[in-house]
Amino acid sequence: MESFGTINHIRGVNPENNWACLNTSKGILVGYVENPQKGDHIKAQGSWFNNPKYGMEFRASKIELESSFGRYNMTHALSNAKLAGWGKAAANKLYDYYGLSMLESLSDSAALKKLGFTRKQVISASEFSVKNKGSIIIRSLLMKAGIGYKTSEKIVSESDITELIKNPFSLLGKVARLSFYHVDRIFLAGGGDKESTFRFKAALSEVLRKANDKGHTGINQNDWFNSACALIGIVPSHEIDLSEEFIEFPINSGVIYSKECYKQESLIAKRLKECATISPLKYECTVDNQLSEEQRKALHNAKESGVSIVTGGPGTGKTTVISNLCELAKINNISVYMLAPTGLASRRMTESVNDASIPAMTIHSFTQA
Numbered sequence: 001m002e003s004f005g006t007i008n009h010i011r012g013v014n015p016e017n018n019w020a021c022l023n024t025s026k027g028i029l030v031g032y033v034e035n036p037q038k039g040d041h042i043k044a045q046g047s048w049f050n051n052p053k054y055g056m057e058f059r060a061s062k063i064e065l066e067s068s069f070g071r072y073n074m075t076h077a078l079s080n081a082k083l084a085g086w087g088k089a090a091a092n093k094l095y096d097y098y099g100l101s102m103l104e105s106l107s108d109s110a111a112l113k114k115l116g117f118t119r120k121q122v123i124s125a126s127e128f129s130v131k132n133k134g135s136i137i138i139r140s141l142l143m144k145a146g147i148g149y150k151t152s153e154k155i156v157s158e159s160d161i162t163e164l165i166k167n168p169f170s171l172l173g174k175v176a177r178l179s180f181y182h183v184d185r186i187f188l189a190g191g192g193d194k195e196s197t198f199r200f201k202a203a204l205s206e207v208l209r210k211a212n213d214k215g216h217t218g219i220n221q222n223d224w225f226n227s228a229c230a231l232i233g234i235v236p237s238h239e240i241d242l243s244e245e246f247i248e249f250p251i252n253s254g255v256i257y258s259k260e261c262y263k264q265e266s267l268i269a270k271r272l273k274e275c276a277t278i279s280p281l282k283y284e285c286t287v288d289n290q291l292s293e294e295q296r297k298a299l300h301n302a303k304e305s306g307v308s309i310v311t312g313g314p315g316t317g318k319t320t321v322i323s324n325l326c327e328l329a330k331i332n333n334i335s336v337y338m339l340a341p342t343g344l345a346s347r348r349m350t351e352s353v354n355d356a357s358i359p360a361m362t363i364h365s366f367t368q369a
Helices: 070-079 088-101 109-114 119-131 133-144 149-158 161-166 180-189 197-213 221-232 259-275 293-304 318-331 343-353 363-368
Strands: 002-013 019-024 027-032 041-051 055-066 218-220 255-257 338-340 360-362
Touching: 002 027, 027 041, 070 088, 070 133, 070 149, 088 133, 109 119, 119 133, 133 149, 133 161, 133 180, 161 180, 180 197, 197 218, 197 221, 218 221, 218 259, 221 255, 255 259, 259 363, 293 318, 318 343, 338 343, 338 363, 343 360, 360 363
Parallel strands: 027 055, 338 360
Antiparallel strands: 002 019, 002 041, 019 027, 041 055, 218 255
C-alpha cells in the first residue's frame, strides 16, 4: 500500500457505489472508498494512469482510510487508561510506530522493548492487554472506523464486551459512521465464525439496505441470498435457513422487502384497489402527435380509468407519459402529487419531470402529512 498523505479536496463521490475522485497530497486518486472525509490520511494500491482530460491520476484497486482524528483518539485512549508509565508522550511515540494498530501492539512485549520503552511500561502494557483483550479489540476497531474516543469509551463502558464481540452487528444503525464493513472486522477480530448466523443475517440486512438505497423496494430472494454470501465470502449452501422466521423480513412471490417498504407496497396495493372503483376525472386530453401509439394509448387510458398503471422496460417512454400526464393535469387545474417508495426514487422523478410546481415525495412523507 502506498501512502498518499491527506485528502485535500473531495471532487465527487457516487452515493450508489462509493466511487470517489479525491485530491490528495500526491495528486488525484480515484477508486471505491466509503465515507471519505477531508483531512483523512489515505493509503492505496493500484497504478498511475494518464487521463486525457484530467492528466495523471492514480486508479486504486484498494483504499484504506485513516481518520484525521486517529492520533487524538488512540493516544487519548491509551494515556487515559492509567497504565504505569504511559502518559501522552509515550502514547504518541507508540502511535508514531504503529498508527491505528497501536492498542493491539501493547501485547507484543519484545517489540516494545526494541522501541526503547522501559521495563515498567512493557510490564504494565502486557498486563493491561491480557486483562482487557476484548475491550482493546472493540476500542481499536471502533476508532479505526472513525468513531471518536468518547463515543468508543461510551460503547465499551455500556456494553457486555463478551456479548458485543459475539454479536457486534447489534451496533449497526445505532452509531453514526459505523458501517457493516467495520462491524464485520470487529466480529472477525474477536474470533467470530465466518459462517455465524449473526454474521449471515447482518449481511442479508446489508444487501437489502443497499438495494433500498438504490431505489429498489425489494430484491429477488435468490439474488439476495447469493449477494449476502458473496459479501461475507462464504459458499452458498442449501442448508442455510431462509424461512421468514429466520430472516425476519417479509417475503412475497419470491421477493424480499424491508418491513417499511413492504408496508408501503401493501398500502399502494390497497389504495389502487380502492381507486379502481373511482369514477375517472373529466378533463380535456390533447395528445402530442410526437408521442408513439402506445404512449398516446396510455394517456387515453389514464383519462378513462380511475387508476392507470404504466409499465415498460428502460427507454420505452414511461417518463414521457408521466410528464405529459402532469402537464395535462396542470392545464385542467387538477392537483398532482408524485410519490415514490424511497427518497432516491422521488428525487429521480423530480429530475425526470423537471417541473418544480409538482411535488415529489416518499409515500411515507405523504401519508404523514
